[in-house]
Amino acid sequence: MPHRLSKPPVYRFAPSPNGLLHLGHALSALLNARFAAETGGRLLLRLEDIDRTRCRPAFEQAALDDLAWLGLTFDEPIRRQSEHFADYERALDRLRDLGLVYPAFLTRGEIRTRVAAIEAGGAPWPRDPDGAPLYPGPERDWSEAQRADAVAEATAAGRPFAWRLDMAKARNAVKGPLTWQETGLRAHGEPEDGKTVLETVHAMPEAWGDVILSRPDAPSSYHLSVTVDDALQGVTHVVRGQDLFHATSVHRLLQALLDLPEPVYHHHRLILGADGRKLSKSHRDTGLRDLREKGLSAADVRALVV
Template sequence: MPPVFRFAPSPNGYLHLGHAYSALLNVRRAQESGGRFLLRIEDIDPTRCRPDYEQAITEDLAWLGITWELPVRRQSEHLAEYGAALARLQAMGLVYPSFESRAEIARLVAQRDADGGWPRDPDGAPLYPGAAKAVPAARRGELMSSGAPYALRLDMDAAVARAGRLDWDEAGCGPDGEAGTIEARPAAWGDVILARKDTPTSYHLSVVVDDALQGVTEVVRGQDLFHATSVHRLLQVLLGLPAPAYRHHQLIRDDEGHKLSKSTLATGLRTLRAEGVSPAEIRHRIGLV
């Protein structure tokens, strides 16, 4: 079977040079290995994802000379599959609801910081500080039935105990040059959110389900997702899903050394295209000539 690669952007903004690098690198590796290249639209967030952004994604990729297999997988069309995976984890007793608002969580973190500091995950966000695991099952049911907002979290301690030691083979490198066999450390992320009342899946859950169902064998993505691989390996083992090979690549950065991001309004490919920049010049700028 030929290797399968994928590029999986979210339609919550316009593609920039960093996306171009990742997409073109996946295409190059697929071509070199006689593999397949898939486009996946990660649109599980209805508040930020928009059809016009998805259209812009396909236009920009086509302008770069990229083609992909059809049909394109859109996560919003596969919520039942993520729900089935979540139900399996729930049946293992590895999922619990938490009911604190974001403001309440911020206050808890501030209190714990004042008491000597509170741990952060590899992305710098504070770990979940609440005590929802101690809420009796009957009370949890009452709160959920009442319509109260909630997040469904992975009981990380129980999940790690069930899965045992985990690792992955890194063909690229992490932010600090990590390569080779990498020991997964999912506990560094705390009790991650797997779904919310109004969003029935999360990035962590949907990405491992998608990769398995699409037969993805090679995950080529940015170093900003290197540490998240620990959570993905944990979920793959818990759900009995195959593990693809991982290759994390360098990030394209601005003149101040910051990674390009939609949230910081990095110059989009569509803007560069409108300014007369050619696809060949894009490849030159990102070092993929």
């Protein structure tokens, strides 16, 4: 359990309403609720609906129904990311002012083609912790005049482009080691005595390369929006799945660059499907709505995951 603070801690459960919740969501929500109750803290709900093409009102309502069925209540108001694009734009503007972002014009297909050509020549190309190739584009080395001309040309032509963080410049802008405090299981399992172990983890954001911070179909990236949201909501403890452990390096870098407070992190175990992979919203056999329709109670689900 995360440590007590002089002020009541603040936890948050932050699903994306782009599908139905499953057992993995239940585990995360219930852990957040348990830690908040044990520490006298607050529990917030945030709907990460930046992706307006996949996130739908029906999925949002289904998530609210499932959480209520589990017996969970959250402090008001619910934060919907789609209502706060201006907050993310201000953060991006600050990074622009610091000279730490640049416009990137390669499409996903062009990135794959360039990387494939490089690797066909026998030279391996680096990939991020999720397995995606690091951005191979030339724009980070352009002059400001070249970038301005390219942005004007793309805008006039209606050609989309993204804004990426110049990782090398950003990392150099943060002096000294970059770390975070972790109370989760990491790779070696929960402490046998059940007590909290607070560890210092060294962040390695450079492993992600020049991450996207904004693109036309999503005005803010996951990395930027969750970092800004956690600060604006006063979140002190981030409890989420182990699949986001490595992404914390990028979030810590953005917190340092934007002078934002650092939460304590707890990355919990993942619930895996029969195929050994983490659950996704396509796993209907572990969907909370399907389990409810099969006759399972909220207590049954709690027993399955916590």
